[in-house]
Amino acid sequence: xxxxxxxxxxxxxxxxxxxxSFVEYGTAAARxxxxxxxxxxxxxxxxxxxxxxxxxxxxxxxxxTFAKALGWQGARVAxxxxxxxxxxxAIAAARAQILAGLADVALVVGADAAPKGFFRPAGGERPDxxxxxxxxxxxxxxxxxxxxxxxxxxxxxxxxxxxxxxxxVKNAAMGALNPYARYRKRxxxxxxxxxxxxxxxxxxxxxxxxxxxGAALVLSSMDFARRHGVARPxxxxxxxxxxxxxxxxxxxxxxxxxxxxxxxEVAGETFxxxxxxxxxxxxxxxxxxxxxAEVYDLSTALELQWYEDLGLCGEGEGAKLxxxxxxxxxxxxxxxxxxxxxxxxxxxxxxxxxxxxxxxxQLRGAAGDRQIADARVGISANQGLFGHGSSVVAVR
Amino acid sequence: xxRRGTPAAAGWFVGDGVGFRxxxxxxxxxxxxxxxxxxxxxxxxYCTGGSLEEVPLSRKGHIWSYTDSRYRPPSPYVSNPxxxxxxxxxxxxxxxxxxxxxxxxxxxxVTVADLTVGMEVEVVPGVLHEDAETTWTTWHWRPTGVRA
Ligand SMILES: [Zn+2]
Numbered sequence: 221x222x223x224x225x226x227x228x229x230x231x232x233x234x235x236x237x238x239x240x241s242f243v244e245y246g247t248a249a250a251r252x253x254x255x256x257x258x259x260x261x262x263x264x265x266x267x268x269x270x271x272x273x274x275x276x277x278x279x280x281x282x283x284x285t286f287a288k289a290l291g292w293q294g295a296r297v298a299x300x301x302x303x304x305x306x307x308x309x310a311i312a313a314a315r316a317q318i319l320a321g322l323a324d325v326a327l328v329v330g331a332d333a334a335p336k337g338f339f340r341p342a343g344g345e346r347p348d349x350x351x352x353x354x355x356x357x358x359x360x361x362x363x364x365x366x367x368x369x370x371x372x373x374x375x376x377x378x379x380x381x382x383x384x385x386x387x388x389v390k391n392a393a394m395g396a397l398n399p400y401a402r403y404r405k406r407x408x409x410x411x412x413x414x415x416x417x418x419x420x421x422x423x424x425x426x427x428x429x430x431x432x433x434g435a436a437l438v439l440s441s442m443d444f445a446r447r448h449g450v451a452r453p454x455x456x457x458x459x460x461x462x463x464x465x466x467x468x469x470x471x472x473x474x475x476x477x478x479x480x481x482x483x484x485e486v487a488g489e490t491f492x493x494x495x496x497x498x499x500x501x502x503x504x505x506x507x508x509x510x511x512x513a514e515v516y517d518l519s520t521a522l523e524l525q526w527y528e529d530l531g532l533c534g535e536g537e538g539a540k541l542x543x544x545x546x547x548x549x550x551x552x553x554x555x556x557x558x559x560x561x562x563x564x565x566x567x568x569x570x571x572x573x574x575x576x577x578x579x580x581x582q583l584r585g586a587a588g589d590r591q592i593a594d595a596r597v598g599i600s601a602n603q604g605l606f607g608h609g610s611s612v613v614a615v616r
Numbered sequence: 617x618x619r620r621g622t623p624a625a626a627g628w629f630v631g632d633g634v635g636f637r638x639x640x641x642x643x644x645x646x647x648x649x650x651x652x653x654x655x656x657x658x659x660x661x662y663c664t665g666g667s668l669e670e671v672p673l674s675r676k677g678h679i680w681s682y683t684d685s686r687y688r689p690p691s692p693y694v695s696n697p698x699x700x701x702x703x704x705x706x707x708x709x710x711x712x713x714x715x716x717x718x719x720x721x722x723x724x725x726v727t728v729a730d731l732t733v734g735m736e737v738e739v740v741p742g743v744l745h746e747d748a749e750t751t752w753t754t755w756h757w758r759p760t761g762v763r764a
Contacts, residue, residue: 340691419685476718
């Protein structure tokens with residue numbers, strides 16, 4: 221029995237700082253995905269929204285908000301909060317409904333209007349929230365965690381700031397070709413090196429910005445796709461949504477400390493690696509089958525970490541893989557052909573959906589100037605606060 | 617006027633001078649140590665649960681990694697916007713006995729240029745910020761052998 225669902229449509233609102241509401245971005249992306257699928261909104265049996273915060277009610281507004289904006293039509297609705305993994309887990313919820321026979325065709329939407337500068341927790345005195353605590357007690361922003369990971373790689377694997385800069389150079393060159401990207405300009409290693417240090421050893425151009433943006437997908441059962449006249453759609457074959465295993469020994473956002481590894485056996489793989497492995501197992505593919513990967517390059521150094529966690533190379537070999545050109549267009553496994561978060565910036569509920577939009581266009585052979593030749597299998601990977609992480613495998 | 621010293625996080629540390637310690641909790645059943653303190657239930661999935669008792673953490677450890685904050689962090693971090701921003705270092709420290717990593721600010725005057733991964737550091741009392749009535753205290757990491 222196939223566990224595939226079809227991707228009938230993909231759409232985005234261009235990313236940037238547009239100063240409008242997340243509802244507008246999400247609705248625009250949804251309309252584009254519906255048009256791409258050749259479907260009317262009234263044909264949609266289920267809508268799943270990836271959550272953002274509005275009016276102090278985080279996590280309860282997205283699905284129905286987009287449904288209202290598109291026009292109430294009685295669809296089944298769900299909303300999903302999983303921090304940076306929200307989009308992928310919204311896809312997971314829609315896919316589960318389709319595979320369970322609860323809906324034939326579903327619309328998945330994520331959009332946000334991000335604040336300028338650093339992300340910060342909601343207001344008030346909330347010492348029971350680990351995210352609030354790390355800001356109050358340490359002033360530890362997201363980039364400081366990226367700085368810790370980068371410095372650790374330098375100490376353990378011998379990575380250099382020049383290696384990190386090459387990630388930005390590669391991703392910016394691809395983003396320059398993507399009409400949905402916020403930054404559409406090539407960047408040189410010299411420009412990265414000349415940008416201000418934000419969190420040693422990382423500089424401004426090593427770290428992704430906050431952004432506005434929206435992304436949407438129309439998913440359906442394989443039967444519906446056939447009835448709709450789409451014989452060979454791009455298919456989603458796996459969505460992993462695993463939690464870490466105790467003891468989690470890598471200091472993860474937003475925690476101030478790791479679990480103790482003194483009394484329980486430590487898993488042989490890190491949380492990030494387990495996210496990809498679960499997706500590979502579900503899809504029945506391995507890293508050697510990949511045509512491309514879209515990963516969360518929240519920082520340049522973190523992209524190198526993902527190479528290893530996806531199994532594209534061994535531990536500590538990420539920088540070598542990059543220098544060999546294996547992850548650039550034309551290489552063995554191009555990574556972030558979309559331009560990545562380096563070119564898009566973070567619009568939290570949208571970005572994991574945007575990754576799958578890019579996989580869809582690439583697998584259709586419809587990615588224009590940034591097309592990866594003969595793309596057949598793609599993976600996305602992301603990680604969000606509080607132990608969320610997801611990975612999607614799409615095939616054609 | 618003298619301000620009252622109050623921990624910025626209640627029950628996370630105790631003592632002063634060389635007697636200063638971070639405080640965690642330890643499960644009476646599986647002996648797992650938690651920091652920040654876990655007072656509700658043991659989070660070891662292999663443990664059927666025990667009582668959680670307060671325990672001081674090791675005073676010294678080795679640097680797992682470090683970075684700094686060159687731009688002013690947003691609230692709820694408290695800083696005076698009228699004063700120029702002074703970057704501070706953040707150090708993640710591996711405690712050998714507990715086999716866990718604890719993040720903290722470096723002691724004042726310690727910059728990233730003073731640090732290397734693997735270097736020994738010790739926990740020392742520090743000040744997070746002050747307001748009219750209260751000196752909010754915290755923990756800092758400082759390379760051993762360095763005097764403030
Ligand atoms: Zn226990």
